[in-house]
Amino acid sequence: MAAANASYALPPLPEYTLRPQPSLFSWISDEAVAGALPVIVYWAVSLFYHVIDVYDVFPQYRIHTPAEVLKRNHVSRYEVFRDVIIQQIIQTLGALALGWWDDLAQVGKTDYDIAWYAQKLRLVQRAVPVVLSAVGVNSVALAAKVAASHPAAAGVLRGGLYAGESMAPAFASWELTVANALYWYAIPALQFAAAIVVMDSWEYMMHRMMHVNKWLYVTFHSRHHRLYVPYAYGALYNHPIEGLLMDTAGAGFSYLVTGLTVRQSWFFFSISTIKTVLDHSGYDFPWDPVHWIFPNNAAYHDIHHQSWGIKSNFSQPFFIWWDRMLGTMYTGDIKEKYERQRRTAEQKLAQEEENRGKTLAVEMTPPTATAVETAEDNARPQQISAPRSTRRKASSISQSPADNFKGLRNKMNESLHGKRANVLGVESSH
Numbered sequence: 001m002a003a004a005n006a007s008y009a010l011p012p013l014p015e016y017t018l019r020p021q022p023s024l025f026s027w028i029s030d031e032a033v034a035g036a037l038p039v040i041v042y043w044a045v046s047l048f049y050h051v052i053d054v055y056d057v058f059p060q061y062r063i064h065t066p067a068e069v070l071k072r073n074h075v076s077r078y079e080v081f082r083d084v085i086i087q088q089i090i091q092t093l094g095a096l097a098l099g100w101w102d103d104l105a106q107v108g109k110t111d112y113d114i115a116w117y118a119q120k121l122r123l124v125q126r127a128v129p130v131v132l133s134a135v136g137v138n139s140v141a142l143a144a145k146v147a148a149s150h151p152a153a154a155g156v157l158r159g160g161l162y163a164g165e166s167m168a169p170a171f172a173s174w175e176l177t178v179a180n181a182l183y184w185y186a187i188p189a190l191q192f193a194a195a196i197v198v199m200d201s202w203e204y205m206m207h208r209m210m211h212v213n214k215w216l217y218v219t220f221h222s223r224h225h226r227l228y229v230p231y232a233y234g235a236l237y238n239h240p241i242e243g244l245l246m247d248t249a250g251a252g253f254s255y256l257v258t259g260l261t262v263r264q265s266w267f268f269f270s271i272s273t274i275k276t277v278l279d280h281s282g283y284d285f286p287w288d289p290v291h292w293i294f295p296n297n298a299a300y301h302d303i304h305h306q307s308w309g310i311k312s313n314f315s316q317p318f319f320i321w322w323d324r325m326l327g328t329m330y331t332g333d334i335k336e337k338y339e340r341q342r343r344t345a346e347q348k349l350a351q352e353e354e355n356r357g358k359t360l361a362v363e364m365t366p367p368t369a370t371a372v373e374t375a376e377d378n379a380r381p382q383q384i385s386a387p388r389s390t391r392r393k394a395s396s397i398s399q400s401p402a403d404n405f406k407g408l409r410n411k412m413n414e415s416l417h418g419k420r421a422n423v424l425g426v427e428s429s430h
């Protein structure tokens with residue numbers, strides 16, 4: 001048995017030489033991609049939602065009506081756009097700083113790492129005969145019985161002693177297969193899961209703190225809550241300090257503590273960005289696969305944006321276990337509340353339309369019905385193709401001559417809405 005005993009020696013780990021990892025694309029560093037990707041996916045997904053908003057493609061899946069978008073938000077689309085851009089500049093600088101500060105990615109160690117996992121598997125197998133004998137099974141006899149038909153199983157039963165290893169210890173092929181699966185799939189999956197847990201925890205704690213502490217709420221977080229009817233690109237509409245503390249630092253912390261590589265972070269940051277945009281999209285699609293996977297979704301987060309739900313549903317962006325565990329999940333009936341908000345917004349629009357009609361009728365001479373109609377048409381030259389009558393009515397009301405940013409805002413609306421300028425525009429004075 002001398003030869004057999006000698007083969008209990010562990011298969012050796014290969015030598016390796018580390019070298020800096022070249023960027024995936026020659027024209028941009030991996031760190032710069034990590035900074036740019038979240039911005040690109042943010043606007044790509046937002047643009048999709050903006051288009052279905054403007055053309056009202058899925059009215060049946062809207063959480064709020066267009067009248068609510070117009071009447072209930074306390075911030076203009078231009079201000080939202082501007083502040084999101086500011087936050088994204090800070091976020092990109094943060095990502096670049098992290099890339100600069102973090103160790104340079106190295107390659108050349110893959111075979112070594114896979115062999116390291118295989119070696120640990122071999123060590124675990126040494127416990128098999130001990131465990132089996134504890135329950136009265138003679139593993140050596142069993143191994144002899146199955147050796148011919150199942151050589152790999154016999155090797156495991158012998159505690160990691162494989163036939164043919166007497167000359168030089170080597171890994172069994174199944175050990176290398178499992179080690180490869182661990183290295184390429186299981187460990188990254190665990191890292192992603194851990195990053196999700198860290199990010200969810202960070203966001204929940206910071207978010208709840210922003211609501212519990214009055215000063216923090218008034219100074220920073222109340223800005224995000226000017227959106228009572230969220231829309232996709234309003235997802236990152238925050239005070240810059242809040243954006244830095246909650247989103248940028250949370251993402252950086254998740255990345256660092258879970259040891260994600262820069263390329264893994266491309267996926268993680270992109271997924272978390274997309275998730276945040278979806279949660280503010282204002283659409284509750286029944287066939288959205290992202291919402292099947294993650295219980296935190298647009299309908300869930302929308303409750304937090306309502307005046308009656310603001311003290312609940314703090315969890316974001318992936319799961320809701322913190323709300324569940326700490327009893328901050330909204331449990332009341334929401335149907336009637338949403339209905340009431342819809343009715344109020346519609347009535348407000350109708351009332352304003354009526355008042356406007358009266359004013360114009362007085363101004364017109366002679367005050368004939370035809371003249372009033374003509375005047376109204378002139379007053380809203382950009383609404384002809386707006387898809388809903390409620391929007392047509394609303395957009396005419398939303399023009400405000402007192403807006404300091406009118407010029408810029410109009411430019412924004414032109415670029416975002418095309419000919420439907422200001423279809424969904426709102427004023428900050430509401």
Ligand SMILES: [Zn+2]
Pocket residue numbers: 207211221225304
């Ligand atoms: Zn909040």
Ligand SMILES: [Zn+2]
Pocket residue numbers: 224230235280301305
């Ligand atoms: Zn929000």
